Amino acid sequence: xxxxxxxxxxxxxxxxxxxxxxxxxxxxxxxxxxxxxxxxxxxxxxxxxxxxxxxxxxxxxxxxxxxxxxxxxxxxxxxxxxxxxxxxxxxxxxxxxxxxxxxxxxxxxxxxxxxxxxxxxxxxxxxxxxxxxxxxxxxxxxxxxxxxxxxxxxxxxxxxx
Amino acid sequence: xxxxxxxxxxxxxxxxxxxxxxxxxxxxxxxxxxxxxxxxxxxxxxxxxxxxxxxxxxxxxxxxxxxxxxxxxxxxxxxxxxxxxxxxxxxxxxxxxxxxxxxxxxxxxxxxxxxxxxxxxxxxxxxxxxxxxxxxxxxxxxxxxxxxxxxxxxxxxxxxx
Numbered sequence: 001x002x003x004x005x006x007x008x009x010x011x012x013x014x015x016x017x018x019x020x021x022x023x024x025x026x027x028x029x030x031x032x033x034x035x036x037x038x039x040x041x042x043x044x045x046x047x048x049x050x051x052x053x054x055x056x057x058x059x060x061x062x063x064x065x066x067x068x069x070x071x072x073x074x075x076x077x078x079x080x081x082x083x084x085x086x087x088x089x090x091x092x093x094x095x096x097x098x099x100x101x102x103x104x105x106x107x108x109x110x111x112x113x114x115x116x117x118x119x120x121x122x123x124x125x126x127x128x129x130x131x132x133x134x135x136x137x138x139x140x141x142x143x144x145x146x147x148x149x150x151x152x153x154x155x156x157x158x159x160x161x
Numbered sequence: 162x163x164x165x166x167x168x169x170x171x172x173x174x175x176x177x178x179x180x181x182x183x184x185x186x187x188x189x190x191x192x193x194x195x196x197x198x199x200x201x202x203x204x205x206x207x208x209x210x211x212x213x214x215x216x217x218x219x220x221x222x223x224x225x226x227x228x229x230x231x232x233x234x235x236x237x238x239x240x241x242x243x244x245x246x247x248x249x250x251x252x253x254x255x256x257x258x259x260x261x262x263x264x265x266x267x268x269x270x271x272x273x274x275x276x277x278x279x280x281x282x283x284x285x286x287x288x289x290x291x292x293x294x295x296x297x298x299x300x301x302x303x304x305x306x307x308x309x310x311x312x313x314x315x316x317x318x319x320x321x322x
Contacts, residue, residue, distance in 0.1 A: 023198075023201065024197070024198045024199035024200070024201065025198075025199075026198060027188070027191075027197050027198060030188075036185070036188050037184075037185045037186075037187060037188060037208035037209060037219065038185035038186075039185070040184065040185065040209050040217070041208070041209060042207075042208065042209045042210060043206070043207070043208040043209065044205070044206065044207045044208075045204070045205065045206040045207075046203075046204070046205045046206075047198035047202070047203065047204040047205075048198060048201050048202060048203045048204065049203060056201070058198065
């Protein structure tokens with residue numbers, strides 16, 4: 001076994017593989033997807049392994065789990081380089097590249113507490129316009145508040161509660 | 162490949178394997194050890210795999226990382242069943258069983274903000290007595306506040322900041 005091949009996780013039978021995650025971001029991806037492993041999902045995570053494309057990357061494999069369209073958008077906020085593979089009987093049957101939309105709707109809480117989207121009596125879905133993709137910079141369409149890459153995990157999790 | 166053998170992570174060359182972690186607790190272990198993968202550590206985590214001893218378990222493998230005595234105590238708070246294996250050249254050269262001490266010193270913040278250990282001008286190390294091991298129940302030796310299993314991650318991380 002060469003040194004490079006250490007920490008390799010073998011194939012899953014049925015499920016989802018999220019590949020080409022920027023190195024060190026796997027935990028953030030799991031966090032925004034609301035996956036902690038506490039519900040019994042069989043998960044493998046490998047972090048900081050060699051990648052031809054990215055230099056280093058993280059990979060997440062989840063047995064028996066399929067993602068929803070919302071999940072693809074939320075992944076694109078943390079890992080715009082990610083690919084999502086659907087595995088059946090140990091074979092990749094579908095392969096998607098996540099893609100950051102021009103508008104991010106209903107996925108992030110606005111950090112401005114006086115923004116109308118934070119008004120309890122209203123039920124307005126948040127909308128952010130993507131001002132810049134790299135580095136990521138978004139703007140609330142209601143109050144103009146700007147948010148950056150490092151705010152994403154906190155603002156995504158906050159919305160789920 | 163049988164279904165049971167999926168999600169198996171291959172051996173690491175040099176480093177630490179934390180095995181027999183209660184199913185679903187791997188993320189908590191990484192959190193209390195302050196490991197997020199963002200510093201470039203090569204990490205493999207598998208969650209909810211079959212275990213003869215525990216039914217299901219989690220495993221963490223960290224390439225090129227060795228734990229300190231403090232880490233063993235902090236692991237014992239979350240995963241009293243855990244074993245820690247030291248790997249060199251793909252072979253386990255040492256094997257430890259973590260063990261919850263009778264007193265937990267300097268690892269947890271007391272949640273009682275009026276406790277003397279939270280006084281800014283004092284530098285008193287927190288001390289908790291283990292009242293019960295399963296379920297885990299600890300008592301602050303200074304103010305008598307009781308803490309339980311579910312408080313551990315929050316109170317450990319809080320102290321590091």
